[in-house]
Amino acid sequence: MTLAIMQPYFLPYIGYMQLMSAVDTFVLYDDVAFINRGWINRNRLLINGQEYLFSVPLKDASQNKRINEVHLADDPKWRGKLLKTIEQGYRKAPFYQTVMPLTEKIVNFTTDSIADMVHFSLVELNQYLGLTTRLVQSSAVYNNADLKAQERILDICRQENAARYINPIGGTELYDKPTFDQAGIELNFIKSKRVEYPQFRNEFVPWLSIIDVLMFNDTTVVREMLNEYELV
Template identity: 25%
Template structure:
């Protein structure tokens, strides 16, 4: 059995997607402590200068709580700046006008969510619908697992995993297992709306630029 041990992300990137597609089971570590260094509340987008983050603020009182207990700070105006960032950086993308109304409505729905995890799962579901993506792997949340251990090696052993992967470049906020494997992943280069190519952008980058043709990039992941 192949296992992925990941933290929930606000918007997945191509490495996240490749990992999800490569395994039989995904464990989302929603019971681990929230970290500002992680990607549970932010996502990388393409900008004229390179890349930058869009983000959702977390209540100061919740910043030492588990990920699944972290609440969105609705006292701050975060939705309008997030939408402006997408418009400023993606309005010239091929499929921006096509997807913008629905993406905007999804982001504005954030007003209705108290918990960050619920909101990020909603955004992921909607994004995967736009991209016509299906993840065959079984998904588990650590908060509901009796066999869960924050030690990745112990967790993999308890789940009888022959191989397990973790989130990329996550050593500052995700405990790294000694027996983890590195995914055979070479980041696909694709046409972005600014000169040059910046890897690790979230899947909004691909959606606005490629839309229904995104499958051509996904085919390079498997």
């Protein structure tokens, strides 16, 4: 069994989805410290040919809280505003008619938890793309928040009986293969290849939200894009 662990990111870029599709079980690491100005509640869209950063507004978000302790802002108007922005940016995109209902379902999901909202969004994206990856919220299962860094990752791998652990390429200095080998777990790092596709007639803007990818490509093509990576 192959496993990956990542903080929950809302409507993430395709590299995140590549990691998710490359494994059997994907753990949403939601009982670790919230990251201010990170990608947990933000991402980028293409609006008028330019990248546009959107944010899901949060209430009293802080790096002193765990991700699963952070709540959405009380004002629900952000949902309609975000959907209107997406409609204005993508209504002429080739797959708008199929992707917009999915987007509305995700954005309108009733919850006050950013962790639960991201979990729901990734489950929906999984189903839309026909992926079979099992999604798990770390706060609900492993009971090991007292462990730190690599030891906690290894413990989750052991609990899941994982034979392989895949991490984003940025973690090469955080984890070492000999330690994983000792535990009987193969360690790999995923390196995304640049994926390009037509975005109207604009100069291509890379690494936007998966919503951008879906608006311009059918699911067969997107599944092919999810394989555009190498393991090192």
